[in-house]
Every structure is written in structure tokens, then in C-alpha cells.
Amino acid sequence: MGKEFAIEREVVLPATPEEVFAAVTTGTANWMFPTPAPEPGSPLVKNWEPPDRVTIRQDGPDGWFNALDFIIEARDGGTAALRYVHSGIFTDDWDNQYDGASKHTDFYHHTLGQYLRYFGGRSATYAEVAGPAASALPTALESLKKSLGVSAIDETVRLELPGLAPVDAVVDYLNPYFIGLRTPDALHRVFGRNNFGGTVDATAHLFGEDADKEQTEQAWRTFLNGVFAA
Incomplete structure (x- = not known):
């Protein structure tokens, strides 16, 4: 119990x-x-x-x-x-x-x-990806921050995910456990579950009319696999 x-x-x-x-x-x-x-x-x-x-x-x-x-x-x-x-x-x-x-x-x-x-009132397409086993290391989220070029709240970074058009993203959340990135048509969320015995995972709340769940998931999967390649 x-x-x-x-x-x-x-x-x-x-x-x-x-x-x-x-x-x-x-x-x-x-x-x-x-x-x-x-x-x-x-x-x-x-x-x-x-x-x-x-x-x-x-x-x-x-x-x-x-x-x-x-x-x-x-x-x-x-x-x-x-x-x-x-x-x-x-x-x-x-x-x-x-x-x-x-x-x-x-x-x-x-x-x-x-x-x-x-994005109030707008429907979302939800995408989610689990990171590879190598992203379970204690330093994994810090490595991902460097790959994304993220260092401070409210800064703007260029989000470049394989297969998707590059887009400017505002860092709306940042601490040792999570990263929040807001673009004109999406909220990208990174979960440092390596801190809790899991992997570094990513989700995206997509609000654009042309939102593509599968393409976004593949883009994040490819990016995470590249960052944490053995």
C-alpha cells in the first residue's frame, strides 16, 4: 500500500x-x-x-x-x-x-x-516525444539547453528542429528541470525528467491551422537523438 x-x-x-x-x-x-x-x-x-x-x-x-x-x-x-x-x-x-x-x-x-x-480559446494539436535512453544522464538537460542556445528567461532564440522551418522562440520558462519555448503558433515544452529517474522529453501544443503532430514529433525525436547520440 x-x-x-x-x-x-x-x-x-x-x-x-x-x-x-x-x-x-x-x-x-x-x-x-x-x-x-x-x-x-x-x-x-x-x-x-x-x-x-x-x-x-x-x-x-x-x-x-x-x-x-x-x-x-x-x-x-x-x-x-x-x-x-x-x-x-x-x-x-x-x-x-x-x-x-x-x-x-x-x-x-x-x-x-x-x-x-x-492562445486563449484556440484549439491545440498536441505532440509528445520521449527522449532516448542517453538523455537519462544527470547532465542531460544542461546539454540540451546548450544545444538550444537557451540561457535566460525572456530571451529570444532561434528554434531549429530538423524538418521544420526555423522560428524565433521566446524562453518563457527556465529552471534546472524544465524549458518553455513560445513561438507565434506553438508552446514547446521540455521536461528534464532525467532529474526524476526518467529521460528528457518534449511536448508541443500546436495552434497553427497547418499543425502537423507527426512531423513535429519526428522533428523533436530527431533533434533529441542528435543531442544525445552515443
């Missing part, structure tokens, strides 16, 4: 409660969080009170569960406060899993804010 956890956050987002509720429930941005997209009437949905609250919970054997609770309140200036609780049970290596999930939560909420500020 594992041990329960709860990760709690409150963030102010540049959108109305209706816009925040849509972002975390309609498939537009809800894929940032580790639970399937909720639908009214689904057995996973424990609260459905638009635009104020949605709670999703998955239950498994031996008391296992994973739950997300979003409580949304209007604030001045057309903004909204999101009170968020991710609770559940970790069955292995509790401290490492909690640390990783907590740091991922901050990155997810930042990305949600970026989506609402720059």
Missing part, C-alpha cells in the same frame, strides 16, 4: 472563470494535467459546476486513487484565481515522486497561463 499525497496551489490567471474552466475541461489545454479530459456525466467527474469547479477522480485497486480539484473564482480586471489540489497515492519512492509531481505542477500552471494569455 502506498502513501497519500496532496499538492496544493493557487494561481491568478489572465482570463475569466469561464475561459479557465473551458481550458481545463474541453480538451484545449486539459492535457497538461495527469487525468483524462472530463465530460459531464462521466463516472470520473465528481463535481461539475461551470465555471466554478470541476473535480476528476480515478480509482484503482487496493485503495489507489488520483484526483484533481479545480476551484475557480473571479478576480478584478478580468482575471481569475485557480485553487488547485492534486491528491492521490504514490506506491513507490514517495519523496522523489512527490518532488517531481510538485515541480511539474508549477510548470503546468505556468503553461496554462501562457495558453490563456497568448
Whole structure:
């Protein structure tokens, strides 16, 4: 039997409660969080009170569960406060899993804010790629930062992925665990899961009309394989 956890956050987002509720429930941005997209009437949905609250919970054997609770309140200036609780049970290596999930939560909420500020209401094509085994080394994310030419928040770098047209990207998030790159039509996210026993992985939220999931995944896969070639 594992041990329960709860990760709690409150963030102010540049959108109305209706816009925040849509972002975390309609498939537009809800894929940032580790639970399937909720639908009214689904057995996973424990609260459905638009635009104020949605709670999703998955239950498994031996008391296992994973739950997300979003409580949304209007604030001045057309903004909204999101009170968020991710609770559940970790069955292995509790401290490492909690640390990783907590740091991922901050990155997810930042990305949600970026989506609402720059791409609010637009549907996304979602691409994701796991890095090669060699990207599990402790220094892997630092190596990738150098390859991308990333060194500071708010700087602009030239994102050149094999098979895709080069594009300017703003570094919107940067710490020892994650990299966020925002282009005019996408949010590219790099996850330094090498810090938590995994590999360096990449995702992209594509908002352009010509978004190509397979091409983007192949571009990131080729890039990561090149950076971490044996």
C-alpha cells in the first residue's frame, strides 16, 4: 500500500472563470494535467459546476486513487484565481515522486497561463516525444539547453528542429528541470525528467491551422537523438 499525497496551489490567471474552466475541461489545454479530459456525466467527474469547479477522480485497486480539484473564482480586471489540489497515492519512492509531481505542477500552471494569455480559446494539436535512453544522464538537460542556445528567461532564440522551418522562440520558462519555448503558433515544452529517474522529453501544443503532430514529433525525436547520440 502506498502513501497519500496532496499538492496544493493557487494561481491568478489572465482570463475569466469561464475561459479557465473551458481550458481545463474541453480538451484545449486539459492535457497538461495527469487525468483524462472530463465530460459531464462521466463516472470520473465528481463535481461539475461551470465555471466554478470541476473535480476528476480515478480509482484503482487496493485503495489507489488520483484526483484533481479545480476551484475557480473571479478576480478584478478580468482575471481569475485557480485553487488547485492534486491528491492521490504514490506506491513507490514517495519523496522523489512527490518532488517531481510538485515541480511539474508549477510548470503546468505556468503553461496554462501562457495558453490563456497568448492562445486563449484556440484549439491545440498536441505532440509528445520521449527522449532516448542517453538523455537519462544527470547532465542531460544542461546539454540540451546548450544545444538550444537557451540561457535566460525572456530571451529570444532561434528554434531549429530538423524538418521544420526555423522560428524565433521566446524562453518563457527556465529552471534546472524544465524549458518553455513560445513561438507565434506553438508552446514547446521540455521536461528534464532525467532529474526524476526518467529521460528528457518534449511536448508541443500546436495552434497553427497547418499543425502537423507527426512531423513535429519526428522533428523533436530527431533533434533529441542528435543531442544525445552515443
